Amino acid sequence: MVDQWSRVFLICSALFFLLFGCTVQQQFLVSRQERLALLQLRSALGLRAKEWPIKSDPCTTWAGLQCTNGRVTGINISGFRRTRRGNENPQFSIDAIQNLTLLTSFNASNFELPGSIPEWLGLRVFALQMLDLSSCSINGAIPFTLGNLTSLVQLHLSDNNLTGIVPSSLGQLFGLSVLDLSQNSLTGSIPETFISLGNLTLLDMSLNFLSGEIPPSIGTLSRLQFLNLSRNSLSSSIPAQLGNLSSLVDLDLGFNSLSGSVPPELRGLINLQRLVIGNNFLTNSLPSDLFPSLTRLQFVVLSHNGFNGDFPNMLWSIPELRFLDASVNNFTGMLPNVGLSVNNASNTAVLNISQNLFYGNLTPVIQRFGFVDMSENYFEGPVPVYARGNAFLGRNCLRNSTNQRNVTECASFYTDRNLVFDNFGEPNRTQPPPRNTNKRNRKLVIILASVFGGIGLIAVMVIIIGMLIICKRKRGTTNQRSTGVGPVPEGETPPPHGVSLNFSSLGDGFSYNQIVQATSEFSDANLIKKGHSGDLFRGILEGGIHVVIKKIDLNSSVKKEAYMLELDLFSKLSHPRLVPLLGHCLENENEKFLVYKYMPNADLYSSLFKKINSGDDGLKSLDWITRLKIAIGAAEGLSYLHHDCTPPLVHRDVQASSILLDDKYEVRLGSLSEVCAQEGDIYQSRITRLLRMPQTSDQGVSGKSNATCAYDVYCFGKVLLELVTGKLGISSSNDATTKDWLESTLPYISIYDKELVTNILDPSLIIDEDLLEEVWAMAIVARSCLNPKPTRRPLMRYILKALENPLKVVREEHTSSARLRTTSSRGSWNAALFGSWRQSSSDVAAVPVAPPHKVEGSGSFKQSGTSGSQNGDGNGHSSSTRPHSKEIFPEQNED
Numbered sequence: 033m034v035d036q037w038s039r040v041f042l043i044c045s046a047l048f049f050l051l052f053g054c055t056v057q058q059q060f061l062v063s064r065q066e067r068l069a070l071l072q073l074r075s076a077l078g079l080r081a082k083e084w085p086i087k088s089d090p091c092t093t094w095a096g097l098q099c100t101n102g103r104v105t106g107i108n109i110s111g112f113r114r115t116r117r118g119n120e121n122p123q124f125s126i127d128a129i130q131n132l133t134l135l136t137s138f139n140a141s142n143f144e145l146p147g148s149i150p151e152w153l154g155l156r157v158f159a160l161q162m163l164d165l166s167s168c169s170i171n172g173a174i175p176f177t178l179g180n181l182t183s184l185v186q187l188h189l190s191d192n193n194l195t196g197i198v199p200s201s202l203g204q205l206f207g208l209s210v211l212d213l214s215q216n217s218l219t220g221s222i223p224e225t226f227i228s229l230g231n232l233t234l235l236d237m238s239l240n241f242l243s244g245e246i247p248p249s250i251g252t253l254s255r256l257q258f259l260n261l262s263r264n265s266l267s268s269s270i271p272a273q274l275g276n277l278s279s280l281v282d283l284d285l286g287f288n289s290l291s292g293s294v295p296p297e298l299r300g301l302i303n304l305q306r307l308v309i310g311n312n313f314l315t316n317s318l319p320s321d322l323f324p325s326l327t328r329l330q331f332v333v334l335s336h337n338g339f340n341g342d343f344p345n346m347l348w349s350i351p352e353l354r355f356l357d358a359s360v361n362n363f364t365g366m367l368p369n370v371g372l373s374v375n376n377a378s379n380t381a382v383l384n385i386s387q388n389l390f391y392g393n394l395t396p397v398i399q400r401f402g403f404v405d406m407s408e409n410y411f412e413g414p415v416p417v418y419a420r421g422n423a424f425l426g427r428n429c430l431r432n433s434t435n436q437r438n439v440t441e442c443a444s445f446y447t448d449r450n451l452v453f454d455n456f457g458e459p460n461r462t463q464p465p466p467r468n469t470n471k472r473n474r475k476l477v478i479i480l481a482s483v484f485g486g487i488g489l490i491a492v493m494v495i496i497i498g499m500l501i502i503c504k505r506k507r508g509t510t511n512q513r514s515t516g517v518g519p520v521p522e523g524e525t526p527p528p529h530g531v532s533l534n535f536s537s538l539g540d541g542f543s544y545n546q547i548v549q550a551t552s553e554f555s556d557a558n559l560i561k562k563g564h565s566g567d568l569f570r571g572i573l574e575g576g577i578h579v580v581i582k583k584i585d586l587n588s589s590v591k592k593e594a595y596m597l598e599l600d601l602f603s604k605l606s607h608p609r610l611v612p613l614l615g616h617c618l619e620n621e622n623e624k625f626l627v628y629k630y631m632p633n634a635d636l637y638s639s640l641f642k643k644i645n646s647g648d649d650g651l652k653s654l655d656w657i658t659r660l661k662i663a664i665g666a667a668e669g670l671s672y673l674h675h676d677c678t679p680p681l682v683h684r685d686v687q688a689s690s691i692l693l694d695d696k697y698e699v700r701l702g703s704l705s706e707v708c709a710q711e712g713d714i715y716q717s718r719i720t721r722l723l724r725m726p727q728t729s730d731q732g733v734s735g736k737s738n739a740t741c742a743y744d745v746y747c748f749g750k751v752l753l754e755l756v757t758g759k760l761g762i763s764s765s766n767d768a769t770t771k772d773w774l775e776s777t778l779p780y781i782s783i784y785d786k787e788l789v790t791n792i793l794d795p796s797l798i799i800d801e802d803l804l805e806e807v808w809a810m811a812i813v814a815r816s817c818l819n820p821k822p823t824r825r826p827l828m829r830y831i832l833k834a835l836e837n838p839l840k841v842v843r844e845e846h847t848s849s850a851r852l853r854t855t856s857s858r859g860s861w862n863a864a865l866f867g868s869w870r871q872s873s874s875d876v877a878a879v880p881v882a883p884p885h886k887v888e889g890s891g892s893f894k895q896s897g898t899s900g901s902q903n904g905d906g907n908g909h910s911s912s913t914r915p916h917s918k919e920i921f922p923e924q925n926e927d
């Protein structure tokens with residue numbers, strides 16, 4: 033009867049499709065045995081006619097049924113409801129699927145299947161690739177036989193009442209990509225056999241009663257992206273091997289009984305976005321090199337542990353961070369006094385550092401977050417305007433605020449730590465309160481003097497001057513400052529902190545022995561180069577971490593000063609574009625060591641052309657995309673020093689070999705020992721100049737004149753030319769040959785003629801018409817950087833913009849409206865690039881150009897300056913006679 037009906041139906045449907053010329057291949061169920069099995073399943077589970085109408089063809093009409101060539105390959109009864117009769121005595125009765133021999137996926141999630149998983153399931157449905165039985169009210173144990181379903185790619189058993197242990201046989205499911213056993217009552221430990229699940233991308237065993245340690249072998253599951261073991265009873269420490277999971281995006285180990293400290297190896301989790309290790313018994317301070325590596329973090333939970341020590345200040349500058357809960361620990365320290373320009377996401381970003389031991393003033397760093405809980409710490413001082421609306425500030429030591437700790441509590445906290453409490457701004461009864469910062473400075477001087485005992489007063493003064501350096505950790509797009517959420521007005525900014533050499537931001541402390549071992553006793557084989565600030569050695573730390581170690585001999589006064597400055601710099605600055613300092617060893621009096629992260633691609637100088645081992649004359653040059661990326665990266669780093677630091681910092685050693693490259697060719701600026709505050713800046717006192725005097729004689733770089741941002745820009749221009757032309761060594765030298773080369777090269781760069789640039793193009797670059805425009809743009813930028821007049825060189829931030837939008841440089845500048853745009857903020861970077869040499873570029877359009885003036889002079893940019901090809905400006909005062917120059921060229925200090 034049933035068969036007859038279906039035959040009629042079949043014929044009718046066939047006619048239907050013929051009539052309407054339908055080309056879709058509709059396959060009806062062909063297997064009689066499978067039809068019976070489906071009907072049996074339907075009645076055993078009590079499925080409704082609504083979803084599975086009994087009289088029509090299952091393959092074409094039953095909901096959730098998937099057929100291939102007339103055979104059932106997939107069943108999805110997820111969320112189906114049973115008939116009233118079916119609901120009376122629901123059972124885990126899916127025996128019928130044994131007769132669906134090609135079944136590859138079975139999804140019954142959210143469908144009641146009270147009962148336990150039958151043993152036969154693992155022995156009879158071998159084709160199964162996906163089994164989803166989550167939220168099915170299953171109980172009992174996971175049968176050992178499930179390990180025989182070796183085709184499985186996904187196994188979901190979450191949200192049931194499964195008990196017993198996790199069978200080790202699951203380790204045989206070699207093809208498994210997703211294993212979700214979360215939200216059950218599983219006990220025992222995580223099977224060691226999981227080491228075989230090499231294809232696993234998701235492992236979720238959260239919310240069970242698992243105990244024992246986290247097997248270190250999980251660290252071998254290199255494809256793992258999601259690992260959630262939270263809410264179990266796992267104990268022991270976090271295995272260092274987890275740091276090998278470089279694909280991991282999500283790591284949740286919260287609510288366990290983990291103890292010990294966080295292994296520094298976790299810095300290998302470079303793709304991590306969520307890190308949850310809250311509610312454990314973890315202790316000690318966090319490894320200092322952890323967060324500089326985890327730059328993708330968005331969500332971080334460290335709360336309810338026993339962390340102590342200085343708070344990892346690197347966390348503040350992680351760009352995408354939008355949730356940070358470090359509450360209920362013993363973190364201590366002051367907030368960095370930096371303003372982070374507020375990015376779009378930040379009005380919803382959350383910061384919770386309540387119930388810790390933070391002290392000092394509230395600083396603009398918290399502006400990054402929309403909700404802030406800083407209660408139950410020891411913050412002192414006034415509450416700045418920006419902290420009034422969105423912050424919980426109870427139980428601190430803040431002035432003019434309700435619900436604060438009392439004087440005794442606050443004073444004793446500060447006294448215990450040898451700090452001075454501001455006493456709520458009231459004069460102290462017993463003694464007049466000394467100015468807070470003065471006092472700190474004085475204490476610092478004492479500390480520093482003892483730390484650097486032999487170094488003497490001059491060095492200490494250098495440090496104090498260096499301390500005035502404050503950098504913004506700027507986030508988001510640069511034009512956001514105009515939206516009104518900019519930095520706080522001067523008057524409201526709390527007094528500057530950061531008046532201490534923050535050793536936590538100087539990385540780990542290493543012993544002299546460790547350094548000696550790492551470099552094989554400073555063997556010549558490990559010597560990279562003898563730099564002017566110290567000798568650089570390759571090294572390998574215990575644990576196989578590759579580093580670069582700088583050995584500084586303090587008997588040389590030049591090196592001593594460079595060292596002090598660099599140390600101070602690293603304690604103040606952190607930026608993803610600066611080479612990461614991993615640690616230091618300061619225990620010897622006359623010999624200090626700085627330990628940097630090893631850069632696999634060395635520097636631009638050695639990477640631009642790489643020898644390839646195979647092939648005889650094999651030189652492989654960096655492709656254009658990478659070159660542009662490097663240019664942008666270096667510009668970002670310099671722009672940070674020039675524009676986000678107060679006073680502006682000048683790198684002074686911009687050249688290809690200072691542009692370090694990590695494994696992904698991301699730029700990390702190195703050679704930071706020359707960095708200094710810009711000359712003539714208000715912060716820079718006469719003392720600094722005094723201090724610099726002895727140095728000027730020593731180095732090739734000419735002491736004072738290069739301490740301007742414009743000097744960096746000039747040098748950067750040479751780096752850009754190096755990228756365009758492939759002419760190595762230009763950026764590192766100032767000699768006559770280089771000068772000649774520049775003179776003969778620059779005329780080929782014209783904003784009016786794209787093709788000219790092909791004459792100077794690196795022959796090893798493979799460039800199509802589109803890329804040529806970018807090359808041309810970079811050349812134009814390079815040329816404007818090489819303007820002989822320092823004041824006419826573009827600011828670094830405009831250079832960055834131009835490199836980020838190379839096509840704008842060449843396409844828009846031609847248009848007649850260009851001049852109009854120069855007054856609007858949108859076009860200002862563009863104008864800044866062109867203003868300086870547009871008027872002279874008509875001279876340039878014709879090649880060759882008039883011969884340059886002969887110059888002597890010793891100042892490096894004066895040299896190249898007067899020797900530039902822009903004859904008219906060579907003498908330095910003709911610009912005012914140019915009628916248009918003013919309107920084209922925006923004020924340099926314009927924002």
Ligand SMILES: *[C@@H]1O[C@H](CO)[C@@H](O)[C@H](O)[C@H]1NC(C)=O
Pocket residue numbers: 095096108109110111112
């Ligand atoms: C499974 O069936 C449910 C209910 O019919 C449906 O909402 C869902 O989209 C189906 N899922 C898949 C993966 O086909």
Ligand SMILES: *[C@@H]1O[C@H](CO)[C@@H](O)[C@H](O)[C@H]1NC(C)=O
Pocket residue numbers: 065069072127128129130131
């Ligand atoms: C499978 O099919 C065979 C033959 O049609 C039948 O004897 C058997 O009972 C079926 N088994 C199940 C579990 O439905």
Ligand SMILES: *[C@@H]1O[C@H](CO)[C@@H](O)[C@H](O)[C@H]1NC(C)=O
Pocket residue numbers: 108110111139140141162163164186188
């Ligand atoms: C099972 O079906 C539900 C409902 O459509 C769906 O959300 C779930 O992703 C499916 N399971 C798998 C493993 O595809």
Ligand SMILES: *[C@@H]1O[C@H](CO)[C@@H](O)[C@H](O)[C@H]1NC(C)=O
Pocket residue numbers: 155177179180201
């Ligand atoms: C199931 O796997 C076990 C090994 O775990 C094996 O000994 C057994 O023979 C398998 N059973 C079947 C039916 O394949």
Ligand SMILES: *[C@@H]1O[C@H](CO)[C@@H](O)[C@H](O)[C@H]1NC(C)=O
Pocket residue numbers: 206207208231
């Ligand atoms: C692991 O995944 C890859 C790609 O997804 C696949 O080619 C390979 O067959 C899988 N390995 C196993 C054992 O299934």
Ligand SMILES: *[C@@H]1O[C@H](CO)[C@@H](O)[C@H](O)[C@H]1NC(C)=O
Pocket residue numbers: 214215238239260261262263282283284306308
């Ligand atoms: C881990 O699992 C728990 C409980 O199942 C859940 O609350 C938590 O959000 C998961 N963690 C992540 C990072 O997804």
Ligand SMILES: *[C@@H]1O[C@H](CO)[C@@H](O)[C@H](O)[C@H]1NC(C)=O
Pocket residue numbers: 337338339360361362
């Ligand atoms: C902080 O340190 C104190 C004193 O050592 C200790 O009693 C307290 O439990 C610690 N708090 C946390 C959250 O670890």
Ligand SMILES: *[C@@H]1O[C@H](CO)[C@@H](O)[C@H](O)[C@H]1NC(C)=O
Pocket residue numbers: 335359360384385386387403404405424
């Ligand atoms: C901050 O953390 C504490 C302790 O974990 C918690 O009680 C408080 O509710 C959190 N604050 C906010 C605003 O979520």
Ligand SMILES: *[C@@H]1O[C@H](CO)[C@@H](O)[C@H](O)[C@H]1NC(C)=O
Pocket residue numbers: 414431432457
């Ligand atoms: C604190 O409040 C008093 C009166 O409420 C006011 O006179 C004083 O200026 C306030 N101090 C600060 C630092 O805001």
